[in-house]
Structures are given as structure tokens and as C-alpha cells.
Amino acid sequence: MSGVLPAQTPKEARPILRERGQREVFCGLTGIVWLHRKMQDAFFLVVGSRTCAHLLQSAAGVMIFAEPRFATAIIEERDLAGMADCHEELERVVERLLARRPEIRTLFLVGSCPSEVIKLDLAKAAQQLGQRHLPQTRVLSYSGSGIETTFTQGEDACLTALVPEMPELEAQSASRLLVVGALPDIVEDQFQRLFDELGFENVGFLPARAARDLPPIGAGTKILLAQPFLTETARALEGRGGEVIHAPFPFGAEGTAAWLHAAARVFGIDEMHVNRVIAPGRERAKRAIAHQREKLEGKRITFLPDSQLEIPLARFLATELGMIPVEVGTPYLNKQQLACELEQLPDTVRLSEGQHVDAQLDRVREDRPDLTVCGLGLANPLESEGLSTKWSIELVFSPIHGFDQAGDLAELFARPLRRRDVVRV
Numbered sequence: 183m184s185g186v187l188p189a190q191t192p193k194e195a196r197p198i199l200r201e202r203g204q205r206e207v208f209c210g211l212t213g214i215v216w217l218h219r220k221m222q223d224a225f226f227l228v229v230g231s232r233t234c235a236h237l238l239q240s241a242a243g244v245m246i247f248a249e250p251r252f253a254t255a256i257i258e259e260r261d262l263a264g265m266a267d268c269h270e271e272l273e274r275v276v277e278r279l280l281a282r283r284p285e286i287r288t289l290f291l292v293g294s295c296p297s298e299v300i301k302l303d304l305a306k307a308a309q310q311l312g313q314r315h316l317p318q319t320r321v322l323s324y325s326g327s328g329i330e331t332t333f334t335q336g337e338d339a340c341l342t343a344l345v346p347e348m349p350e351l352e353a354q355s356a357s358r359l360l361v362v363g364a365l366p367d368i369v370e371d372q373f374q375r376l377f378d379e380l381g382f383e384n385v386g387f388l389p390a391r392a393a394r395d396l397p398p399i400g401a402g403t404k405i406l407l408a409q410p411f412l413t414e415t416a417r418a419l420e421g422r423g424g425e426v427i428h429a430p431f432p433f434g435a436e437g438t439a440a441w442l443h444a445a446a447r448v449f450g451i452d453e454m455h456v457n458r459v460i461a462p463g464r465e466r467a468k469r470a471i472a473h474q475r476e477k478l479e480g481k482r483i484t485f486l487p488d489s490q491l492e493i494p495l496a497r498f499l500a501t502e503l504g505m506i507p508v509e510v511g512t513p514y515l516n517k518q519q520l521a522c523e524l525e526q527l528p529d530t531v532r533l534s535e536g537q538h539v540d541a542q543l544d545r546v547r548e549d550r551p552d553l554t555v556c557g558l559g560l561a562n563p564l565e566s567e568g569l570s571t572k573w574s575i576e577l578v579f580s581p582i583h584g585f586d587q588a589g590d591l592a593e594l595f596a597r598p599l600r601r602r603d604v605v606r607v
């Protein structure tokens with residue numbers, strides 16, 4: 183009898199541990215911290231509690247500009263008890279704000295847990311206020327509540343709210359590349375220069391620096407995602423005729439090269455030309471990464487679910503720095519969007535989706551990885567047990583995309599290990 187070889191498990195079919203339980207993640211309000219820096223004519227008005235105001239204030243740090251571009255309209259006890267008409271009060275707050283700050287071109291009303299609990303209809307409020315204030319100010323709404331969103335989903339919800347406002351791409355226009363996901367201006371400029379050198383003629387970014395300057399969308403728009411947590415935004419853009427380019431995310435020398443190659447391929451740009459244009463940046467990135475390799479190679483790393491950056495970052499660390507991902511947890515796993523990443527992860531990695539914080543911490547204690555990437559609240563308890571940690575929020579707040587940030591990205595992981603060695607000496 184001839185032997186039958188066991189069928190290989192395709193990588194996309196590998197088992198995923200799905201967990202539901204207590205979560206330890208920031209809510210979607212956190213996205214305002216980087217979104218308000220990016221969209222310089224927008225204002226974010228959170229309709230929430232004092233807790234929401236404190237979260238924003240502490241996450242955004244010390245205000246360095248005179249007029250902040252976010253605020254919280256506090257829902258008081260009497261509002262929660264249904265003793266006041268919140269819609270009227272919200273209207274008054276918005277009128278006062280727009281009278282005092284005429285430079286605001288897009289106002290986001292951002293929902294929170296309390297506004298959801300009392301069923302404040304922010305979409306309707308935004309529509310009514312928008313009718314009054316257009317064309318001067320566009321008023322939109324989205325939810326950043328901890329009931330509906332985690333951490334980076336706030337950006338997804340915000341960008342989704344912008345999609346219906348994007349102008350229609352003219353039918354006869356040439357194909358257009360749309361890069362989606364908030365990038366620091368310096369990174370956006372680097373990518374723009376590369377796209378220019380590669381020969382792309384029409385490149386737009388969502389969000390744009392001025393929320394008012396929305397790029398057009400329509401059939402012929404190719405969408406290149408810069409962030410892995412934009413599932414709803416991508417769906418909304420597809421609904422407007424856009425087509426998502428399947429690519430890994432631009433982290434590290436090879437991730438960035440593959441991201442650019444994927445876009446160039448769709449636009450029929452010659453591969454040799456792409457290689458020539460990206461060679462200097464790719465080499466710079468490789469050299470910068472090599473400095474950290476000695477510290478990171480062979481080290482075991484676990485990601486607890488937090489920002490949805492976990493899978494692309496684990497791929498970068500495994501393929502470009504020789505780290506060994508033990509468990510990679512993510513709040514939500516969009517297999518289609520992450521297909522190019524998943525296929526590069528080693529077979530041995532344990533993938534988990536969702537969160538059951540106690541069970542996950544038990545596994546971390548059993549695995550004892552060299553480094554655990556987790557939220558702020560979990561870092562201290564793990565450190566006190568002798569486990570090195572990295573705050574995932576730093577990965578979201580730091581410029582980490584592209585060739586010129588690849589060394590800094592690797593450094594973010596090397597630093598806690600170096601600190602551990604110093605402490606142990």
C-alpha cells in the first residue's frame with residue numbers, strides 16, 4: 183500500500199484561536215490624537231463624559247498650540263438622567279465653537295460610550311448642523327466609543343465618515359492611486375517623492391492634510407492601504423468604485439519595497455525601473471535595520487491584541503530581523519487584507535483574534551517571551567514578573583512606515599531588550 187502524504191495546511195487556513203472575554207484596549211477616541219495633527223483644518227468634538235476628556239487630554243499630552251483642535255462636550259448627570267435636551271445643548275455648543283473658530287472647515291462630532299447609552303443621534307445632529315454651516319464648515323459624525331471601537335478603529339470610523347464626501351472621479355480621468363491611512367506629513371512627503379520618481383501621475387492621500395481637500399474617488403481608483411486597520415474605510419471606498427491593491431504593509435525595507443512594487447504592477451510600471459528607483463532607500467533601510475539585528479535575532483516576541491498593527495509588525499520582525507513570533511494576537515483579523523502578511527509568518531506562530539485578557543496573560547507567563555508588546559495597563563504587571571514589554575501605543579504614535587523609518591522601527595523593539603540587559607548588569 184502506498185503511503186499518503188499528509189495534505190499541507192495552506193497558511194491562510196491555519197488555526198486561529200478566537201477569544202471573547204475581558205478586553206484591555208483603548209477606545210477609538212484615541213485616534214483623535216493623531217488625526218487632529220494630520221487634518222489641520224478639522225476639529226474633533228467628543229460628545230462624552232469627563233472620563234473621555236481625561237483620556238484625550240492625557241493621550242494627547244501637553245498642548246503645544248494655543249488653540250487645540252479637539253474638545254469634549256461633557257454630558258452631565260442631568261443629561262444622563264434625561265432631564266435636559268442634549269440635542270439642543272449640543273447645537274448651542276457647536277454654534278458657539280464655530281462662531282469663535284471660523285477657520286474650522288470640517289467638524290467631527292465624535293460619539294462616546296455615554297452618548298451611545300443615552301442614544302444621542304449624532305448622525306442626525308451632524309446633518310442638521312451641516313445644512314446650516316455649509317459651505318463654510320462640513321459637519322460629520324462617527325463613533326469612537328469603547329462599546330463599538332477599539333483604539334485604531336477610531337481612525338477607520340473617521341475615514342469612513344469622509345468617504346461619502348469625496349468628490350466623484352471624472353469618468354475620463356486616468357487611473358488614480360489613493361493611499362489610505364493617516365501618515366505623518368514627513369512620511370507622506372517621502373512616499374510622494376517616491377511615487378513621483380516611479381512615474382505615478384495622480385496620487386491622492388486620505389486623509390489629506392486639509393480635511394477640506396478630499397481626493398476624488400470612482401471607478402479607476404486603485405486603493406493602496408497604508409494601515410492594516412481600515413476594513414470599513416476600504417469597504418466604503420470599494421462601494422464608490424475603488425479597487426484595493428493587495429500588498430503587504432510598508433514596514434521595513436522589504437515590506438516597503440513590496441508595497442511599492444504591488445502598486446507599480448497595477449499601473450503597469452516596469453519592474454526594473456521600480457527596482458532602480460527604490461534601491462537607495464531600500465539599501466538605507468537595510469543598513470539601518472542591520473544595526474538592530476544583533477540585539478533582536480533569535481529573540482521570542484508575543485503581541486497582545488491592541489492596535490491591529492500586530493501581524494504586519496510580526497512579519498517585519500520575523501523576516502527582516504530574525505525574531506521568533508510566539509503568539510500574535512490582534513483584536514480583529516481581516517484575512518483578505520492581511521493575506522500577503524499572513525503567508526510570510528512562520529508556521530510555528532500562534533495566531534489569536536479577540537481578547538480574553540486573563541487567558542492571554544497566562545499564556546505569556548507560560549511562554550515567557552523575551553519581549554511582549556501590549557497596552558499600557560498590562561505592561562507594568564508583566565514587567566513586575568520579570569518580562570520585558572513594549573507599549574503598543576508607541577508604535578501607533580511614532581513614524582514607522584517606509585524606508586527611512588525602518589531603522590527607528592527596529593530600534594523601538596531593541597530598546598526594551600537593551601534596557602533589560604542594563605538593568606540586569
Ligand code: SF4
Pocket residue numbers: 209210211230231233234235237293294295296326327328329
Ligand atoms: S468613549 Fe467610553 S471607553 Fe472611551 S473614554 Fe469615553 S467612556 Fe471611556
